[in-house]
Amino acid sequence: MSTERNSSRGRQGSNKSASRRTNNSQGSFKKRPSKFEKKAPAKPVKTDADGIRLNKYISNSGVCSRREADVLIAAGSAMVNGKVITEMGYKVQLTDEVRFDGALINPETKRYVLLNKPKNYITTMDDERGRKTVMELVHMATKERIYPVGRLDRNTTGLLLFTNDGELAKKLTHPKHNVRKLYHASLDRKFAVKDLQTLSEGEFMVEGKKVFIDDVAYVEGASKSEVGIEIHSGRNRIVRKIFDTLGYKVVKLDRVIFAGMTKKNIQRGHWRHLTEQEVSNLKMI
Incomplete structure (x- = not known):
């Protein structure tokens, strides 16, 4: 009798373990990330050191809005280092000489x-x-x-x-x-x-x-x-x-x-x- 009861308990424990494995296989178990797994590289942070779009540069100088600047850039009103720029998205550096309608402009916010x-x-x-x-x-x-x-x-x-x-x-x-x-x-x-x-x-x-x-x-x-x-x-x-x-x-x-x-x-x-x-x-x- 004792042997049968022990055997029965063993079968019940085995069934419970199998049940847990089955439930885990259905998605209830969340896998812990391994410390050896590679993390996705962080996206680079954009800074003004990468350059400033010309329309933003003109807008920041107080001349007009960015949308208006795009129209005026296309019309040839902007010059960077002595060269007329009509390209949309053109980027300038803070060290560049930027002129708008011949006048030197500065992107610093006006106070x-x-x-x-x-x-x-x-x-x-x-x-x-x-x-x-x-x-x-x-x-x-x-x-x-x-x-x-x-x-x-x-x-x-x-x-x-x-x-x-x-x-x-x-x-x-x-x-x-x-x-x-x-x-x-x-x-x-x-x-x-x-x-x-x-x-x-x-x-x-x-x-x-x-x-x-x-x-x-x-x-x-x-x-x-x-x-x-x-x-x-x-x-x-x-x-x-x-x-x-x-x-x-x-x-x-x-x-x-x-x-x-x-x-x-x-x-x-x-x-x-x-x-x-x-x-x-x-x-x-």
Whole structure:
């Protein structure tokens, strides 16, 4: 009896093992990968070192969209290292000289940063004397290298634009484009009505040269020593020199409007990026 029971148990165990093998053969068992099996090679990561498609290069330079660039490339508007390129998909290196309609272009993303400048910062990239510069205030604004458009002297506060868009910077600093710059000047004494009328005539001589004054008025709600003056001249310290010529000392000077932009929501010493609409407005000047 004992032998038969043991034999029966053996047959049952054998049947169970066979059943497990059968189930495994039907897909329930997942094969573990061998450590000796070769892995599929990783796909190479594409970088700008492999070259940039010409249409992307043109688009990144701010000229137009990629789709528009394709049309203009086919029309022969693009040159790489002095050779006209009409091939779709042509790749360029960052070291190549790329021209579009004869003008040298750069694929770097264009940045536009507006700063509300405080006192005691000079408008320069660096200073040999170790004085504080405006670049210290905007160094976290963007990874691209940006530059101040025009200047504000050390003691003048207010709006200062930074960008790496060279064409726009030239436009905004050239007097012929009449870029509006409005200053709030605080004088050491009341500004006489006759002097206000003199500046209101529009032309004024400073150091033997004409300065065109677009508008001048007392600041509403303030004392007669507070004057708003609008000019488009880019001459150094020109507002201070205008009042100095009339015998007044400028105690405080603040640029409150530049090219239609105001200091709204920008605290002193802080900055913000321009909106797309603001950039479009500047390019339409």
